[in-house]
Each structure stands twice: as C-alpha cells, then as structure tokens.
Amino acid sequence: MSRDAPRSPRDRILVAATRLLAEGGRDAVTTRAVSAAANVQAQTIYRHFGDMRSLLQTVAADGFQRFLTAKTRREHGTDPVGELRAGWDLHIEFAEANPAIYTLMYGERRPGPGADESTQVYEVLRGIVEQAAAAGRLALPVDVAAAMIYATGIGVAMTLITTDPTDLPAAQSLSATTRDAVLGAVTVDALEQPADHAADDVARHAIALQALLVADGNEDLGPAEAALFGQWLGVLARREAPAANPPGGASPD
Structure with missing residues (x-):
C-alpha cells in the first residue's frame, strides 16, 4: 500500500487510523475522527472493517x-x-x-x-x-x-x-x-570448551543435533525412530551437571 497517496477508501481509512493512533493513542481512533481524516462516511468504515475493533486489529x-x-x-x-x-x-x-x-x-x-x-x-x-x-x-x-x-x-x-x-x-x-x-x-x-562441565557439553551437543535433524528432515529415520531419538536427545538437552563436592573433597550425603 502506498502511504503517500492512498487511493482506495479502505487504504485511506487504514492510513488515517494509523496516523490518529500514532498521534493521539487508541482513544483518538474514533469513528468520527477516522471518517473526517479519511474523507469517508462512517458506513464506509463498517463496510470495509466491520467495526472499530476490527479496524484496530488491521x-x-x-x-x-x-x-x-x-x-x-x-x-x-x-x-x-x-x-x-x-x-x-x-x-x-x-x-x-x-x-x-x-x-x-x-x-x-x-x-x-x-x-x-x-x-x-x-x-x-x-x-x-x-x-x-x-x-x-x-x-x-x-x-x-x-x-x-x-x-x-x-x-x-x-x-x-x-x-x-x-x-x-x-x-x-x-x-x-x-x-x-x-x-x-x-x-x-x-x-x-567446558571440559570441567561435561554435562553442559553433552546438553549443548544434544541441542545442536536436535536442530540439525530437524533441518535435515529426518529422512533416514522412520516416524517411530525419529520420535524415540528426539525423546532421547530431549533428555540429554535438559541434563544437569552434577553437584560439586563440598570443600575438603567429601561427597554429599
């Protein structure tokens, strides 16, 4: 749509509503204001957009x-x-x-x-x-x-x-x-290279493999195989790193 010289009534209404909204906010977009700005009758607005709510949605x-x-x-x-x-x-x-x-x-x-x-x-x-x-x-x-x-x-x-x-x-x-x-x-x-966070590394590669399989279309896998593999990758993608041992090297209870 040309914004400089809208020709159809519908275009004029849409341009007028957009300008009124930008200049005065939603309350400024009234039937009377749009009609005057677009140089159309109120019924023309309703014929093209149904009501003012639909006009704002557009x-x-x-x-x-x-x-x-x-x-x-x-x-x-x-x-x-x-x-x-x-x-x-x-x-x-x-x-x-x-x-x-x-x-x-x-x-x-x-x-x-x-x-x-x-x-x-x-x-x-x-x-x-x-x-x-x-x-x-x-x-x-x-x-x-x-x-x-x-x-x-x-x-x-x-x-x-x-x-x-x-x-x-x-x-x-x-x-x-x-x-x-x-x-x-x-x-x-x-x-x-998070060598000290192996679980983070596994999750990152699982996420990458998920994305590559989606992009490739999984043409080598049947629906059941793709669903199962996707489920496994989803588990690995959400894998959390193990809790670090407390000071002194003692394992947590």
Missing part, C-alpha cells in the same frame, strides 16, 4: 507486516548469536519509533487480523535460534531459548515505551544489559 496487522519487512530487508550476517543481538536491537528500535502501534500489537491478545503476523515474527526469531543450536552455540533447548528471548524483548520494549525515563534510572542501558544477560544465559561462546 492496524496492528499492518504494524507486524512493517516490522517483518524491516527484519527481512536488513543485511544478515553469518553469526547466529550476532543475528540474535541485531534482531533484539531492531525490535526495540521499532517499538520506540512506533510506541502506540507497538502497544496495540503486543498489549493485548486477540484473534483475527494480526494473529498470523505475530506468529511469523516469532518464527523468524525461532529460526535464528535454531541456527544457533545447529552451530553448537545454544545452552538451552530451542523452544525454551526462543521463548525467553521473545518474552523478555517484549517486556523490555513495553517498559521503555510506557515508563517515564525519569522514573527508571537505568532506562538508557536497560535494553543492552537485558539483551546481553538473556543471550548470555541461552548461548555459549563459539570457542568455549
């Missing part, structure tokens, strides 16, 4: 599409952990540049328009997490790591766009410090 869906476009247009590197860092920063930048639309996108759970787009955003993130796993860079199972990054990123973004910076002394560094803390918890360094 605005949110359009926001997700713009965010996905920004992610796909960005130049990508070869380091999956670096890609996770860049993706986090892009997410926060989009939220701060579009606070009202971002709040509409993530502030409430809704069916209908926007649901598929939000799933696509998560799947893009999960795909990069899978790449990190296949490279042996993931310390946690793919779904756990992806969920942690996704949820924490949204939480930081919502905090930054809804909190007065004077009420949050660490606001300026909040995104970077949280990003580094989360990625530090779910990834490992490419050169790290």
